[in-house]
Every structure is written in structure tokens, then in C-alpha cells.
Amino acid sequence: MTRFLSWPLLIALFSWAEPSLAADSAPEKVSGLVLYNQLKINAATQQLQIESNDENSDSQYYLAEIIRKKIRYMAPEAQHWYEKAAQKDNIYAMIQLGRHKNDFCQKIGNCPPFKKTQAEWFAQAKGLVLPKAQEGDPESLYLMYEITLNREWLEKSANAGYSLAQYWMAVSERQGEGFFLIPGKRDASVKKWLLLSSEGGYPKAMMDYLEILHREGDTASIRQWLELAARSGYQVAVSSYGAYISHTPDKLDYPLDLVKGYALFTLLKDLGDAGGIGRYVERKAEEIREKMTPAQIEDSERIAKEWKTTHPPLSFFPDKLGY
Template sequence: MIKQIIISIVLNIFFSCSAVAQLTHEQQAAKDKGLTLYNQSDWYDSQPLLQIAAEAGDRMAQYYLGEAIRLSKRYTTAEAKRWYEAAAEQGDLYAMLRLSSKDDLCRYMGTCNGTIGEQWRKQAIKIARERAGRGDTEAMIVLYLANQGLAWLEKAAEAGDGFGQYLLASVYESGKGWFLIPGSREKAIGKWFKASAENGFPPGMYLYTNFLYEHGGSETDVGYWLKKTAEAGHIEAMVSYALNIAHLPERYGLPLDLVKAYGFTYMLSKLEGGGVGPEDGKRNLPRVAEKMNEQEIQEGIAFAKEWEKTHPPLSYFDPVYGY
């Protein structure tokens, strides 16, 4: 009961004051670098950087530090739980969901408390309903994730949320939702992946590319979206796009561009996180180089360095509340 009262008091203070941590230049730089590493699946090296901003009171850094710890340890440790609580006490709905998750090994490791978790879940639903009523699409998605009904996710998608559109298409693709007319499910999946792609949401762009490929889309359209997704910094799309513009092989009418192919593959090979990017980059770099002379290779490296200066960091774009 005491813990529940404390939670309510802290949340009331937060929402009445709308307190936001003001980071110094160094703290912001640490946060940005930490998020970059986290989004490249480097859950270990991201932690000390995120901790700098988290200790300064940054809510986002607190949540992602909890995520990095959980993913690296494969369950919510006491340390991860502490950072989720710090973020939740500042109103982070996803942190509240993590604290109330029933699908975590922490239930068996003794680092979760079921009663307190349920209180956080109630707070998340209460706050999300209030925000959703004001048109907040993130809150609508949280309500869906909190098992409050598919209709909330559909509302978020219809309101133009790129993540909501991507998630709704994925949910339909998994077999959820009712479709009475034959073929209407596939049409809805394509519709929402396309909407997410046109919204500029990289995971939506990537899955729309795959949808077109698997459903007889034109080579031109597949190539167009593969290029767009790769140029948005999506690591998995970049792996495929680089091979295509190196013609190893080429399947979508994309012109040969060995310098660009080498540059992209070079960037992938230098990633230090997990996932397919670093391994594929290291494996594919010699294949691209075989088709080039030394000058072209140096131009490819120069292209990569210039790209990194003028574009956002490469990312897997994992969902904020993912696996």
C-alpha cells in the first residue's frame, strides 16, 4: 500500500510539473552515442553511456538503459528494474509495461514483485487512456500492448502513426483480426505496410519491400523501396541493397554502383553490435572488392565516411517495446 501511494504521489508531481531533465552537452552526447549503440544491438557498450544521461534524470536514457541491461542478461535484473522504475516514475508508459510484464524470467529469478507490477500496469492503462482520449497515438499503442483491445491499435494506425501502421499490418499478418471476405486480410496488410512506408517509418518501409516481393510487386517498386529503406539507414535493407547495386546479383533493375556498394558494405563491416550487419558486412566486403580497383575502393571508403557525417547512424530500428 505504501509503495502504491508513493507511485501515485510521484506520478502526480511529474504530470503537474512536466519536469524534464536538462542534460549538459556532454551528457547529451553520451545519450546519443548510447542510443546509437543500442539501436545497433550493442547492448553492452551502450550501458555506460546511457547511464551518464540516466543518472542525470533523462527518462528516455533510463528506459533504454533498463532495456540494454535486460537484453544483455536476458531477464529483468534488479538493476534493470531500478532504471525502469526511474523512467516509470517520470511517466514512461513502456517502462510501466516492463515492470508489469508476466513474460519475463525475473518471475523465476526473484527480481520482480507481482503486486507492485500490477500497480504499475493499472497506472499505465489509466494514464494511457487519458492520453489516448486527447489523440495521443503512442498511448493508443500502449493500450493495445496492455491487452486493451485491437481497436486501439487500429485507431493509432488510422490516425497516421507510422509505427502503429507497421504494427497493425504485422498483427494482421500473424492471423489476428477478423476478415470475412476472401483476400481482404492481404489487402489490409498491404495497405498498412504501404501507409507506414509512405510515412517514412523504416521498419514499415522494409516490410513493405518484402510484401511487394512476396506478392508479385513489380521489380521497379521493390527496388525503389529497397533503396529508400537502405538510404534511411536500415541495416538489414542496406545489406541487400549493397549486394544488388554491386550486381551480386542484381534483381530489381538497380544500376551498378560499386563505389556506393563498397561504401555501404564497409560501414556495415565496422559495426560492433549484434544482428546480421557486422557479419554480413565482413563477409560481403571482399566480394564487392573483387570487382573494383584500388582507387574505386578508396572512393568507397571516402563515400562511407562522408555518409556517416551527413546521415543518421545505421540502425535495426527495433520497436521501443520489442522482444
């Protein structure tokens, strides 16, 4: 029976504590968003600060996210960057400002003055998003769900083809939301949403879909979807794909490809210990390397460079609207 490589505590227990600067350095010019998605928090903070000072609203939003998650409440600096982004009509920043609850900052006497109330931020966001949602824009339909928490908007977005909404429809139904009278219909609906989201290119859905295929014993489809997920740059998929094609272990019947497998783990080493993966990557890379000839190791360097230039950057795909 196939067993997938597990990543204990990888995403669910992701810590925003400061890693060492040595492990978090970014020697080449990389955007703040790429560094943020790679959980290289020190380097991301530095680059996002530069971009935020250049009035990039997306960078201002992600910089605020880093600050808020590190401190675990709406600190004045986080609020400053959220508000800067919101003033440029950044809907995600407005939603975070609308969600803000200042109970903790009141306890420590550190509540900053707000330009608008929570209700006013939500009203402004809704005013910008609702017209587009009424026209059927898939992302706007999803944002209406985030603003209102009305599940009808989520379903409308999913039916409009928004892959992120389709993924969250699957998650919500798996957790018991929705009404299904006939036994088996819930599982079938979860599978449907995960497949649609996967076909839309969302890698987290692909990895969840693999679990269903695993239970069904569909190894051929597992191989197909795991490779597609790896091509997206999703770190979990890249590591699993690299391990399986190098037969470390051999559980999916991929043709043996030590060169590409080692190349992928060479790329994963660039993440350092972001997400707590460093020791696993080093150990797995060494297991593969022990099977290789010097010529294969040299060839893997070329493959790694080719992959890096022809695929999206490695990413943990953290949720954009984090809590």
C-alpha cells in the same frame, strides 16, 4: 525471378550475450540509444550508465532493457532503472513494470521489493496516456493498446496515422487476426497497412512491403522502396541496397555503382559482428572490392563519409517494448 538477400536468424534470434569488447568499442562520442539500436551492447551499457546517472529517463529505460534481456528476468538492477524512469513519467518503463511476472525470481529467491504492484503501474500509465489518447494523439492510442492489449486501440492508432501501429496491424492480420469474409480481402488489408506504414517512414514495414512487391513482380517499386529503406539507416536495407547497386548480385536492374555499394559495406563494417552480420559483411565487401580500381576504392571512402553525415545512424531497429 528476384530473390532477396536473406539474413538468417538476424532479428528473430538476436542474442543479448556479451560480445567481445574489441568488436564492441565506440571510439567516438555516440549516444547510448544509437549504440543500443546498433546492438553494440557493451558500449551501449557503458554509455547508457553515464546518461542514466545524469537522470536521463530514456537512457534509464534502455539500460533496464539491456539488463533484463541479458538475465532474462526482472533483476533488482533492471527494476531499479525501470522505476527511476517511471518516476519521471516514462510510460514505457511503467508498461514493463506492469508486465513483470516474478515467477522465475521467486524460484531463485531473488525477487526485489516493488514500489508498486503490476496493476498500480498499469493504472498510473493509463492515467497519463488516456487523456491524450482521447484527444486522438496517435502514439498515445498505441500505448493504450500496449497497456490494455485491446486491439481496438491499435486500430485507432493505425487509423490516426501512427506508422508503428500500422505495421503491427499488418502483422496481426497476416497472423490471422481480424475477420475477412471475402477471399483476398485479408491480403489486400495487409498490403494497405504495410504501404501506409512505409509511407510513414517505418523501415521494417518497407522491407515487408518489398516481399509483396516481389510476389507481384513490381521490380521498379522494389528499387524505389529498398533505396528509401536504406536511407533510413536500417541495417538489412543498407546491406541489400549496397549489394544490389554493386551487382553483387545483379537482380534488381539498378545502374551499376560499385563506389556507393562498397561505401555502404564500409559503413556496415563499423557494426562489427553485432547481430551476427560480421562475416557476411566482410565477404560481401571483398566481393565488391575485387571489381574495383584503386581510384574507385579511394572515392568510396569519401562517399561513405558523406552518407554517414547525411543519413541517420545505422540501426537494427529493435522493438522499444521488448519481451
